[in-house]
Amino acid sequence: MSGVTRAAAACALPGTPLAAVSAGIDACVHCGFCLQACPTYLTLEDENDSPRGRIVLMRALVEGTLPPTDADVRTHIDRCLGCRACETACPSGVPYGQLLEGTRATLARVSPNPWIARFILFVFARRPLLWLAMMGGRVTRALRVSALLSRIPGRVGFAMAMLEATRSPVQRADYIASSDGTRGSVALLTGCVMEGLFADTNRATARTLEANGYRTQPAPGQRCCGALHAHAGDLDTARVLARANVAAFERAGAELVAVNASGCGAMMKEYGELLADDPEWHERAKQVASRVRDVTELLAAAGPQPGAPLPLAVAYDAPCHLLHAQRLSEPPLRVLGAVTGLELLPLEGSEHCCGSAGIYNLIEPETSARVLDVKLENIARSGASIVATGNPGCLMQIGAGLLRTGSRARVAHPVDLLDASYSRAALP
Secondary structure, three states, rough: HHHHHHHHHHHOOOOOOOHHHHHHHHHHOOOOHHHOOOOOHHOOHHHHHOOOHHHHHHHHHHHOOOOOOHHHHHHHHHOOOOOOOHHHHHHOOOHHHHHHHHHHHHOOOOOOOOOHHHHHHHHHHHHHHHHHHHHHHHHHHEEEEEEEHHOOHHHHHHHHHHHHHHOOOOOOOOOOOOOOOOOOEEOOOOOOOOHHHHHHHHHHHHHHHHOOOOOEOOOOOOOOOHHHHHHHHHHHHHHHHHHHHHHHHHOOOOOOOOOOOOHHHHHHHHHHHHHOOOOOOHHHHHHHOOOEHHHHHHHHOOOOOOOOOOOEEEOOOOOOOHHHHHOOOOHHHHHHHHHOEEEEOOOOOOOOOOOOOOOOOHHHHHHHHHHHHHHHHHHHHHHHOOOEOHHHHHHHHHHHHHHHHHOEEEEEEEHHHHHHHHHHHOOO
């Protein structure tokens, strides 16, 4: 009897999201290679908070030896950052990300997510509320309220520091990038937090793509990518949002879809799997997913063209969903390498999670802070004045930590640095 059939026959949770992906449990041989890659295991030193331990808990749920109402199961599953570093380390190809999402979706049926998680997911799924939330964030930032409150203790202070970290540390002037479109047409996922709080980075993304031969065009009607919802176990809402985005990028008609938020890019590249059971949307989702590229992939494929000197000491921190989910390590380094005068410093543990993980830092603040502390220590030792990373959650998490520890280092998207270099080259 095959592993798939055996898992199906023994399943105590038929018809659940975990049951649908439970065959992946059998791929785990409990070798332990994942342990040293797992930030929660390294931080908490509890086998139940390792990928291997959590897979044991998942198997217990499937086989019925533990009920989905078990509070300890929920605790250890909730503590997972979902960084997927274990997938990179795993020699057996365990689809841990799918297992985690399936488990969380199954547990959410009997035990709702914390209220703060439900509130955030509710807002991100509704455009008017999301617009109001982002507008409120921009006003708070413009009035310097975030700077004033960023050092108070607790979640509120950290949230204000995250908002304050969305200020770009890079000085640049707007310039017009001309493009002959020889590298094809590109539609940009503008995103929720990216357009709401990092709009300058979205503009920089369009300019740098055009400066490297791409023709950018709009994709009206796009929504939140659904990553936050999928990671929290709200797969139904994630699928609603995915369908809206598939339709939007189909209408746009661009050859490629550029994403400058690695978590969103990883989600969009997996739209085919997310909508695998939807006969109307599955093939359409696969087609759109096949056109999705991280912006650094596109820029690296084009060169990218060098700009004017930008003398900065920069350390690169790899976003988990770029390195471990999308398996992209070289493109961001090539983008940074195109910035003349930039000194790229090594950063110990750059492949490890910063503790952001979507909304994890708001619902598991203590564990998130402990993971971040290690990252901040490594940044301090690197001597960098700028930490470059390509995901809004990482930018805000690391940036908040730097601000609250009094560090002079700041955070920036790699595209912001390339754009600043091009901006200097365009000056008379």
